[in-house]
Amino acid sequence: MDSSMLLAGILNVLTWWNLLLIIGGTLLGMFVGAMPGLSATMALALLLPITFSMDPGAGLSMLASLYVGASYGGSIAAILLNTPGTPAAAATVLDGYPLSQQGKAGKALGISLFASFCGGLMSGIALLVAAPLLGILVLKFGPIELFAVAVLGITIIGSLSQGSVVSGLLSGGIGLLVSTVGMDLITGTPRMTFGHMNLFSGISFTVALIGLFSIPQALLLIEKSGLSAKRVANKITDRLLPKLKDIKILMPNIFRSGVIGIITGLIPGTGGDTASWFAYNEAKRFSKDKSRFGKGDVAGLAAPEAANNSVVGGSLIPTIALGIPGSSSTAILLGALMVHGILPGPNLLTEHGEVTYTLIWAVIVANFALLAVGLMFTRLCVSVTKVPDGFVACAIIVLCVVGSFAINNSFFDVGLMFAFGLFGYWMIKAGMSPAPMVVGLILGPVMETSFQQSMLIGGGTFMVFVKSPIALCLLLLAAFSVIQSTPLLGAVASKFKKPA
């Protein structure tokens, strides 16, 4: 039965219409990713409503390819403009921009494209291999284990926040607080709804996500557009196709970074940005000549690019299996699944197996499309970076309104989206990142209901968490991740190091 769905999935992807959507999605993703400030998440959130009218397979194929395209597109602006197109491409700037200054923009983009392709393909294959196992795994994840997953996800908040940990925790806390709006699953009592019926089913995280990520960015773009310190993009003068010799040397590095990306993607709440820094650091550590990093080392370029694309497949694994998105981008994909009436969980691999395998194959095919589209259109993307900020900002706001309305056909949601947008703008001005807030918003309900269910199942004792080996491991991991980010561990470690 599994293999027939596997086949049905690939046949679904390989229809002309779907291939066209995948190529279109990749191209669109590349363009959006190339625009400084527009992240892959935003691209997905804004284009989600377009897929509502498609059948689930086609819609998800397009979104998946958009995600893949945007993950690469971010590096174009990073390399040519010294501005990461997406947060996930921030690490790419370090070695990518120096390369383009040395007149090797083509080489840099070629390697970035190739590394993205390899990373993406690896994660697609990992997803394909993991999928049949997920059906079994998912049954082992009851409320008790889900609670542990959610706790682990929450502890990542500290590391997600760029800059101050305290403001990151504050942002995450606000997210958790907002997530309590709506009916309490266990008692059926509405909480913090102020008697307003539109709030009874809680705040849709897709609406919050669109507001928090997109509106502040649009406002910041408008702010900048008047000042107009013209960005000058470096020209691509050399050839894009990377040399075989370069690739050979980079392969171990790309492979390692790809694995890092997949694993980072698995952990709820972490995405491309975490993975790319992680991979960059590892590449530096393994390198023989560390001094060249930051001055245009191709290894420092390939690592983050392979990692941020391999996050795509990795983060889809918990999304499909448990309904817990591995990153904010897959949170949007999860929203798309639910809009099409498909609930994550074991049904996704049996009843809806065809759609799921279509999505998985689409990720793989999209990476090939990326390689082709990237080679042909990267030069064109340079002009995208020249679109005036004002235009981009207006387009974003229009798409935000359409997107937030289309999710539930509700104007209330449009207002809610703007409220989140303004709050997000204020947060950025106050030096707080909205990303942890979204993590809190997504994981809050999972954590709360699974905790309450665990208590009911376990007869009210905390021992249920200790009795489940999976939950125990995850909770210990979570405890470790908290301890390692506190000064406590540093103090202990330095005590051990001193005598040596």
Added chain:
Amino acid sequence: MKKLLLPASLSLFALTAAIPLSASAEYSVTDELRVLQGFQAGGGSDALAQITQPFLRDILGVNFVNEYIPGAAGAIAWTRLGNQSPKDGSVISITNTPMLMTNYIINESINYNIDQLTPIANVVTDPGVIVVHPDSPYQTIEELLQAAEENPGRITIGNSGVGGDDYFSTIMVENATGLKFEKVPFAGDGPSATAAMGGQIDASFNNVGIVYGHITADSLRPLAVFSEERLPMLPDTPTLKEIGYDVVNGSSRGYSAPAGIPDQARDELIAAFEELATNEEFLALAEERAFYIDIITGDDYMDMMKRMEETFIEIWANVEDDA
């Protein structure tokens, strides 16, 4: 295709397609009937709409325009139906019972009730069922009840959420048997069934339409059904009535209009559903999609709602007293 994004373009489409395909019985009010749906496109209510409305379109000679307004377990759509919709028969809604009543019974801030509606017809009923893990020690419903008697309040029973039909079924069984279960709510029938498949709960009170696939795949085992008689698709599963407990419950879906629509409109709509009940092609399609057709029209549908309302008000009052 399914989602209504641009009403303007869609109604344009509707106009071109509204040229009556059958002249049997013209609907006197409008040639475009709006259907408010309280749940997402692609869900169970939408599935009902997709199979019934093509037939109703031919019978009534109208086009159906589905408007999806999900949220608050359907209450947003039903409040709009009862309080803010034109009472001329141009707007109807898919009404899910008992959710339609339990919404406002358990939640004071929801301000519609069935007196504000004109029930047209119930179409399908998905009977309740008790399912367990295939390796569960409980081979029969009696064994499950026996276990609950020996461990009061320690047998965990999953349901689709507080206020849903399965939640009330559990209480109805508790009241009928005098036993106590640990009721574990999940976010819908699907997650509740999954928890039973994973062995995290002792049993799940669910609906046949949801778990039938898992029963045939041997990943869940049925112990009893909450219907009046044994079901044709589960001939070996006893009803609770057979073992002496008068508990009949399920989740039903039908159509209702706002109260006070013209009598002529009401009669025409009811007649359409009565015709639907005899349409061989429709019944065959419903059977193929595993819909349990249960067409109850007009006053009988209102009586069904009234009876349910009464039962659930009483049950909920007792729950609140216990709390």
